[in-house]
Amino acid sequence: MPKVLVSDAIDQAGIEILTQVAQVTYEPDLSPATLLETIPQYDALMIRSGTKVTALVIEAAQRLRIIGRAGVGVDNVDLQAATRKGIVVVNSPEGNTIAAAEHAIALMMSLSRHVGEANASLKAGQWKRSQFIGVEVYKKTIGVVGLGRIGSHVTRVARALGMQIVAFDPYISAERAQQLGARLVDLEQLFHEADYITLHVPRTPETTHLINEKTLASMKPTARIINCARGGLIDEQALYVALKEGRIAGAALDVFENEPLGESPLCALGREVILTPHLGASTEEAQTNVAIDVAEQIRDVLLGLPARTAVNIPGLRAEVLQELKPYLELADTLGNLVGQLAGGRVDALDIRLQGILAAKDAQPIVVAALKGLLTPALRERVNFVNALLEAKERGIRVTETRDSAFADYAGSIRLEARGPEGERSVTGALLAEDELRITNIDEFPISVAPSRYMLITLHRDMPGIIGKVGSFLGSYNVNIAGMQVGRKLVRGDAVMMVSLDDPLPEGLLGEIESVPGIRKAYTVNL
Ligand SMILES: NC(=O)c1ccc[n+]([C@@H]2O[C@H](COP(=O)([O-])OP(=O)(O)OC[C@H]3O[C@@H](n4cnc5c(N)ncnc54)[C@H](O)[C@@H]3O)[C@@H](O)[C@H]2O)c1
Numbered sequence: 186m187p188k189v190l191v192s193d194a195i196d197q198a199g200i201e202i203l204t205q206v207a208q209v210t211y212e213p214d215l216s217p218a219t220l221l222e223t224i225p226q227y228d229a230l231m232i233r234s235g236t237k238v239t240a241l242v243i244e245a246a247q248r249l250r251i252i253g254r255a256g257v258g259v260d261n262v263d264l265q266a267a268t269r270k271g272i273v274v275v276n277s278p279e280g281n282t283i284a285a286a287e288h289a290i291a292l293m294m295s296l297s298r299h300v301g302e303a304n305a306s307l308k309a310g311q312w313k314r315s316q317f318i319g320v321e322v323y324k325k326t327i328g329v330v331g332l333g334r335i336g337s338h339v340t341r342v343a344r345a346l347g348m349q350i351v352a353f354d355p356y357i358s359a360e361r362a363q364q365l366g367a368r369l370v371d372l373e374q375l376f377h378e379a380d381y382i383t384l385h386v387p388r389t390p391e392t393t394h395l396i397n398e399k400t401l402a403s404m405k406p407t408a409r410i411i412n413c414a415r416g417g418l419i420d421e422q423a424l425y426v427a428l429k430e431g432r433i434a435g436a437a438l439d440v441f442e443n444e445p446l447g448e449s450p451l452c453a454l455g456r457e458v459i460l461t462p463h464l465g466a467s468t469e470e471a472q473t474n475v476a477i478d479v480a481e482q483i484r485d486v487l488l489g490l491p492a493r494t495a496v497n498i499p500g501l502r503a504e505v506l507q508e509l510k511p512y513l514e515l516a517d518t519l520g521n522l523v524g525q526l527a528g529g530r531v532d533a534l535d536i537r538l539q540g541i542l543a544a545k546d547a548q549p550i551v552v553a554a555l556k557g558l559l560t561p562a563l564r565e566r567v568n569f570v571n572a573l574l575e576a577k578e579r580g581i582r583v584t585e586t587r588d589s590a591f592a593d594y595a596g597s598i599r600l601e602a603r604g605p606e607g608e609r610s611v612t613g614a615l616l617a618e619d620e621l622r623i624t625n626i627d628e629f630p631i632s633v634a635p636s637r638y639m640l641i642t643l644h645r646d647m648p649g650i651i652g653k654v655g656s657f658l659g660s661y662n663v664n665i666a667g668m669q670v671g672r673k674l675v676r677g678d679a680v681m682m683v684s685l686d687d688p689l690p691e692g693l694l695g696e697i698e699s700v701p702g703i704r705k706a707y708t709v710n711l
């Protein structure tokens with residue numbers, strides 16, 4: 186039974202799903218040292234933001250197939266290291282959207298009405314109504330940085346509160362912003378106009394210290410900042426100085442450059458600062474959503490099924506996958522075959538989608554073909570997660586072409602590989618929906634079901650060749666499961682594909698190549 190480690194606090198609903206298929210170890214406060222030490226025994230890891238999955242952890246992982254992040258942000262996972270090692274990383278992109286958006290609104294309201302300070306004051310036995318005069322958000326301008334899932338929901342709620350909305354998000358259209366009732370502006374203008382600035386972007390090199398000494402200086406003295414997205418978007422030292430000097434009115438932070446926060450000058454400030462310990466996703470509903478969402482994906486991947494929302498491989502909807510699955514197997518097999526025929530090194534691969542496939546999403550088929558191509562060299566180290574990266578790192582130029590007019594089969598895939606030994610091509614199609622057929626090798630038409638062990642010869646079409654090859658195989662006790670010959674001209678060049686029940690013994694290939702009329706023989710393992 187596979188083993189899953191859950192190293193952050195996860196809702197029981199997720200644990201129950203995992204236990205259907207795996208032995209689950211639940212260690213919500215696992216130390217980094219113990220994680221590093223124990224990770225080699227696990228097939229899957231389920232985390233939230235608390236666990237740092239560093240390159241070291243990934244290097245130590247020997248059987249890890251999937252990392253499931255029960256939440257949105259995957260910045261605590263070294264994605265490149267995971268991808269390189271072929272580990273799929275999944276998240277729950279929507280499970281906590283509402284929770285995070287509502288927390289941002291809660292922080293905005295608390296900041297405006299001093300809820301935290303007033304509560305602490307009253308509980309300390311005081312009744313100081315005049316000290317807690319707040320401000321209204323009604324008719325104020327809120328600047329939303331990042332109009333994705335959470336930013337969009339914040340926008341909807343802010344509109345309902347009677348606020349004006351300006352937004353900055355270079356990756357969304359003006360129409361989308363308009364539908365949400367937001368006016369797209371540039372960042373400078375947003376900082377200049379907004380009474381409230383709320384951040385809803387991931388942390389990237391572009392967004393790191395988006396709020397810094399300079400941008401703080403361009404804000405209104407009445408501006409209030411809310412960060413319920415990611416630590417590091419704000420230069421905390423610059424924010425502290427701006428608040429201390431009264432250059433802006435307030436800030437509410439749920440996320441920090443270093444978490445847990447520990448000692449910070451921000452903690453010494455008064456009502457102008459509200460701090461919460463990364464609680465954006467901490468609602469019962471969100472925790473159930475993300476736990477189920479991610480646990481289901483871990484279960485599926487452990488059962489050999491695809492993940493719904495992988496962040497390091499292209500996601501495929503279930504119905505698309507259902508339709509493409511046999512073609513992925515075909516592309517994988519053809520890639521493997523053409524790679525072996527090309528003698529291992531391939532510098533360029535063209536993937537041509539023919540017939541009905543010409544209208545389909547090529548990316549998964551490209552990935553499958555590359556996985557097959559690299560399998561002879563990398564074996565189990567290459568998979569659907571890292572095939573593109575591995576191909577890129579080997580400098581393989583990948584092109585895709587489409588030919589909807591090709592009508593020999595409903596849908597077929599042609600691979601052309603170029604390497605130091607020249608150009609090789611293979612084509613394959615599906616019969617009866619999921620029966621794989623190799624239909625062409627180096628322009629020789631053929632129709633052969635791929636098998637584990639194959640012998641392929643390029644030879645002259647002349648009497649006696651097939652018999653001799655058969656006798657050689659028989660003399661080595663190699664059983665033939667099937668045989669097909671393809672030729673373009675009678676007594677011209679031809680190809681023979683022999684499916685074998687056993688691997689070809691060493692030395693036999695040379696003997697076969699010595700048969701007069703045989704130009705070249707290959708043994709191929711698919
Ligand atoms: N505090 C919490 O507990 C909590 C909970 C959930 C999510 N989050 C964080 O909130 C953030 C937003 O999450 P989401 O689900 O809305 O993500 P999302 O991917 O739906 O939206 C992010 C948006 O940011 C935009 N963006 C990217 N780079 C940008 C840039 N340089 N400038 C402006 N816009 C840019 C994108 O176009 C996208 O529209 C993430 O960082 C996520 O990790 C925090």
Ligand SMILES: O=C(O)[C@H](O)COP(=O)(O)O
Binds near residue numbers: 233235256
């Ligand atoms: O990116 C997220 O989903 C949030 O930061 C939530 O993090 P958490 O799961 O650790 O609460």
